[in-house]
Amino acid sequence: MSILARIKSFFGMEAKPDKEASQEEVEKVAEEKAKPRIGYIHLSGCTGDGMSLTENYDILAPLLTDMIDIVYGQTLVDLWEMPEMDIALVEGSCCLQDEHSVHELMEVREKAGLVVAFGSCAATGCFTRYSRGGQQAQPNHESFVPIADLVKVDLAIPGCPPSPEIIAKTVVAAINGDMDYLQPMMDLAGYTEACGCDLQTKVVNQALCIGCGTCAMACQTRALSMTNGRPELNENRCIKCGICYTQCPRSWWPAERINQDLGL
Template identity: 35%
Template sequence: MFFSKEDFIFEDDLKVKVGFFHFSSCSGCQVSFLDMFEDAVEILDTVELVYSNMLTKRETIPRMHVAFAEGTLCIEDKRHLSLARELAEKANIIVTVGACASFGGIRRLSVGSQPPQPSHQSFIPLTEVEILKGKIKYAIPGCPPNPSLLYNFMLALLEVNEDFLQPFEFMASSKDASGYDVVKEVINKGLCVGCGTCVTACPARALGFNYTYGKPTFNPLFCVHCGSCLAACPQSFKPYPQPVY
């Protein structure tokens, strides 16, 4: 379900209030978010950044229209649970940013497919946090996402461009956005055209290319479940228009 224009209405304030929130991650997604601000100057008259641990000095979380959130939630961390409850209460829409928040990312895995340490088993993606499921509308893939993608997503959100936003809504309900999906949903179904876009999108080099058969190859040992390949593939979201990378 898409958001409505009512989600952007607070009293008489004409600006769309957005915030960026950090859970357990490397902060690379927030850095990408900050890197888009040179382009975002054009929309500053319609958008107000009301919260960011890097850019604002607020100690309390205000009400907002859109909350962008990065990282996994640790169910043993009281601060994480408190932040999740506040976002569920004070944000009209939540957008998960990056692999960790959207799919679990590297928090789901360990090098060499070894079982995770006990201390790591309590980290879960935000899309699987029960109190947030009613608010999370979209998930942006990537490790980290490209700043240009974040900017284009912001424009689509402001313009209510449903064609552009459709794939991100699909991502919010995806359980295993990875090279497995490319193999299962694209290659095995005969949809792959051998363009190699998924290979160039992969930040972990889990995808290669077999020039003999003209198809990508997949090494699950390197996959970090970031969703970049699935999002970049021109065949994975047919018949929906593709996000611009």
């Protein structure tokens, strides 16, 4: 079954456009739809992605109580056996030397309808790409890969962490079956080898850079600056999260959505 059909069948609805994640809509959705079962799987990440989720104070209470059921997650649910889930949010990359992580990820793929790489560690490996092992408590833990290297990923939400806003927008779009909004996340599921140097190879080298500065603005570690109208990467600061290229207006261009959001 296609990912579109799968999401739609989970929520028993057809795709429809949706403008904003407003309080009213959140409540409306909460009343109308069966609650999707969500699991939160924590691999090698810092919990920053989950914390960013909880920063959606205004919609968090109705989200957790009325809109979704959290059915699995360390510290969230008192359950050892992984249940069937509609959506699994996976935070963190997967350590190849840690058999528990590998098994858990495999099991997630079996038990979850949709697997979401939630945050850049899961999506691109991010910071954990630099791991070279040789440290306590497990000196042989050295190989950390984006989860799409091991299992099929349906959606990726990069960010270190993803902003509270993109999380809210994505949740509401998913529950509303707004597939147009989610399309870029489906496309980004294939973007697993990210680096600040993508700006050079995929934008500047391709005669597409216009020197707007969006990449440098978006960089979450200030690894980028603008020199003579072009991004300049400080490799020592780059964590390979992929946000610079993801936000670049010359990587992909969601024209219809922007016009819709602006009322144009």
